[in-house]
Every structure is written in structure tokens, then in C-alpha cells.
Amino acid sequence: MLFYTIKRFGLASLVALTVSFISFGLLYLSSDPAIAMAGETASDADIEAIRKLYGFDRPILVQYLDWLQRALGGDLGKSYYFRTDVSALIGERLPTTMMLGVSAISFAILFSVPLGVAAAIRPNSIIDRFALFLSVMGQALPSFWFALMLIVLLSVNLRLLPTSGSDSWLHFVMPTVVLGYYAAPAIMRLTRTGMLEVLSTDYIRTARAKGLRPTVVLFKHALRNAIIPVVSLAAVQFGFMLGGSIVVETIFALHGAGFLAWESITRNDLPTVQGLILVFSLFYIVLTFFADLLNAWLDPRIRIS
């Protein structure tokens, strides 16, 4: 297990390094940060001065290593627009996004795991068909449009929920649903498949033959085994959600990291965009790292191969 952990950790670090290099190159090669900083009215001499001052005239690799060295120490540079430290800026906005992400993934799990189990107990029943119908519909629903329709229905027509801001938990209801429904179909399908598979195994038949109560067989024997892959899928989906929060936070004006991403992208604030890409990727990498470890711990076969 220790060897497996070290190997995974090495791989995760290498992935993080590659991601940071690619995103750095992508942003700095496709634009000229000096022009972005100087503004539209600047003269050529001004731009040249800024280029020298910030070291944009050095080779890209040198700039990257310089940035990386400071990033490892927690310094992501200064925002062009907000004129503050990028790390402080992201740290300030991240809690809102985390809260949204946690409530969205909880919503997705609480909605889709029971539905997946119910569908697997009676394949091809009405519940199974309903679950399949919901998942097909859910996958085709564009989240930004779903969000607007919810606003029209719940806030404007029924006047139940506030449309924007992050003052109370009520403000998080619609964003949670919009961010969470997207992950629900995949989790539901995986729960269903896993349960179907486990329910047809010999040990379930034995447990039933022993005369155990059906609920005990279902939850203690079957679900515990079927849920293992669902846990790692949920971790991956949680990572994707933070990336997807940009659309949701923009629509509901939740001032989290996703909203910050949109603000800094539209203002050409490269250090902030770069920092956010790094933070979102790191988060995903850490999540999958722990999901892998959890899987290996639960299932010894993974460790060995």
C-alpha cells in the first residue's frame, strides 16, 4: 500500500506539473501580457517598458520556471485588474464555490443513489424506466438554460427563491440543483449497474437463503459492494463541478471562484486566470488521488497490478 501510495503521488505531481506548464504556455503564448497590462491607449514605448519591468522579454521557459518557483511558495503573482495578490483573491472566493460544490454533489448523490438502487431492484419496472428517462433528459439539458428556466419559474412566477447573490442558504438552492443535476445521471447509472451485478452474485443468494431480511441483504450486503465505484465517480464529478461552477455562478451572481474566473477572463487578467486553472486542476488531481487510494484500500486487487 505504501509503494502504491508513493507511485500514485509521484504520478499526481507529474500531472500537476504538466498541467501548469500547458496552461502557462497556452495563456502566455496566445497573448501579449504587456499589451493587456498597458491598456489600449499606451504607446509602443510604454509597452516596451512594461515588458522589461515584468520580465516578459525573457524566454518563455525562464518565465515559467520563475512563475513555478513562486507558485510553489504560494505566490501566484498580482492580479492586473484587482491589483491584489492572486492567491489571496482566490482564497477569498473559494469557500463560496466549495460550499456550492459540496451541496451540489450531495444533492446529486442523495437523488441518484436511491433512484439507482430502486431501479436495480426491479429492472424494467416503471421506476427503472422513469430513472432511465430522467437520466436521458438530464444529459440533454443545457445547464445555463435550465438555470434561466428555474429563475423564471421559481423566482419570477412563484416568487419562492431569490435570483442572485449569496446571502442566505436560500440563495444556494437553485445553483445547487443546476450544478448537481448534471452529475446525477452518471451516478444513477453506475449505482444501478453495480447493484444489478452484485444482486446476481452467489453471496447474495446465500444471504437470502439464510433468511436474512431483504433490507439487510440489500443495504448491508449489496449496496456496500456496489457503492465502491460510485465513490470514485462522485469524486471525479465533484472535481468537474468546480470547473462547471463558472456558468452557474455567473448566472446566479454567486461571488465564488467561478465568477472570479469569468470576471478575470473578460478583463484579460492573465495571472488570475492562470492561478484559477492551476487551483481547479490541483483540486481535481488531489480528489482523484484520494479516490484512487480509497479504491486500492477497499479493493486489494488494484494495489497489486
Add this chain to the structure above:
Amino acid sequence: MSVPEDAKMTPSGKWGFLTKKVKGHQGMIIGSAIVISVIAIALLAPLLAPHDPYHQDLMKRLVPPVWDSRGSWEHILGTDHLGRDYLSRLIYGARISLLIGIGAAVISGLIGTFMGVMAGYFGGRVDMVVTFLITVRLSMPVVLVALAVVAIVGGSLQVVITVLGLLLWDRFAVVMRSSTLQIRSMDYVAAAQAVGCSISRVLMTEVMPNVVNNLIVITTIEIAHAIILEAALSFLGLGVQPPLPSWGLMVSEGKDMMLFEPWLITIPGVALFLLVLAINLMGDGVRDITAPENRN
């Protein structure tokens, strides 16, 4: 010994057999019908559109659709905030969605299939590198990276297609890798190698035909994925630029007036939903028909 009745092939052979299966699959029929209609609408847009989708008429702004008491048959789906005919914009918008979906899926399909087949066939170091690249790609937040690049380079149809194409190859690579891995251990591949076929010949005549079903399924998923992403990018103002009638852009332009004129966002949204739903249904259909064992 008599052959069981249902084991006999129908007179029309393989295609007759397939047609029968397709006919029994409701989702496949509904999905294909919608997709084919949308393709037809996109191709015949100049003939079908009642008005010029770019023509502004400021005297006729925000005319509601015909089912509203204020609506008229001249503009069946009404007009937008610049007085442009909504139905015509919707019809031309189908072109953009399909172009971006198919364009992005072709680019990502080429990249992902190449990587996946190489990894699955050669294994070892090649596989290690490809798996690593897939992990790197999955770790990057797609929407954020796409938005950032489009913002820097500037939004246009070509840029959006290229960016999405370069970002969405992961699923192709994952699925093609595992399918090739499976086919690679088959006896007929070993036989082809033993006969002395070149690697490219083994790949083209033995491997590809057997992974093409999976390839079609993934292609439909990614077309749908790219269409939704383009709409989201355009909605945020960092995708296809005005005055192009992208459905995502139409929702975005109608957003400010959605409280009073909700049809402005309902109509393009429903179009988007139906197209993506139909493509997914078609993909599910292809999967069920070619590989019923993967249905769950």
C-alpha cells in the same frame, strides 16, 4: 437436425437483420428522425427561412410568437430585440450547432482515436504516455480553459471548433484504447501478424472495423457535448460572436428580457435540448443495436 427458426438469416442478409433491430428500437427511431430533420433544415435553411436572419427592423422589435394574442403569421416565432425574425434565426442557428458539433467531434475523434489505438495496440511505453496525457487532459477544467483561450484569441466559428476539438479527445482515447486492447488479443490479429501483414494493414483491416461501432457511439456523445459547450460559451459571450444566430447566443440576448418575454429564451433552449436529446438517443440506439451486452 433442423435449424431453429430464429437462427436463420432473413433473405436480405445482414442489412435486413439490422433494419429489423432498428425498427424495434423506439429511441433510435425518434432520435434519428429529429437529427435527420435538423440536418435537412440546416442544409435547406435559405429555402425554409421566411426572412433574412440578419435583417433588422427596429419598428418591429420583440413581436411575440403567433400563439400570443399580439403575434402575427408574418413572424411565426416573433422577432428579437433588433427586430430580426426569430424563426429564421433559429433555422440558421441549426447550421452553427451542427457545424460546431461535427467539426469539433471530427478533430477530437482523429486525435483521440489515433492516441487510443496506438496505446491499445502497442502497449508498454506508448500506453504509459497516452494514459498520462489523458490524465493531464482530464485534470484541466474544460470550460475555463476554453473560455480563456477564446477570450484571448477572439471568438469565431473556426476558433471555437478548434478549441473544442483540441479539448474533447479524452473519451475517444479512453474508449478506443480499451477496445483496441480487447481486439489485440484476438486470434485473428495474431493470424494477420503471423502471415506478415504490416502494422498499418493490421490496424486498418483487423482492428479498425471491430472498434468502429464504439467509435460511432463516442462520436455522437461528443457531438452532443460540443454543441452544449458551444452554446454555453456563446451564452457567456465568449463563443460564437454576434450577429451569428447561435442558439446559445440567442438565449443570452433574450436573457435580459426573459421576465417579460420568456419565449425569447424558451424557443432556442428547447431547440438546443431537442437536438442534443436526439443525438444522445441515436447514440444509445447504435450502442444497444451493435452491442446489447453493454446496455447497462
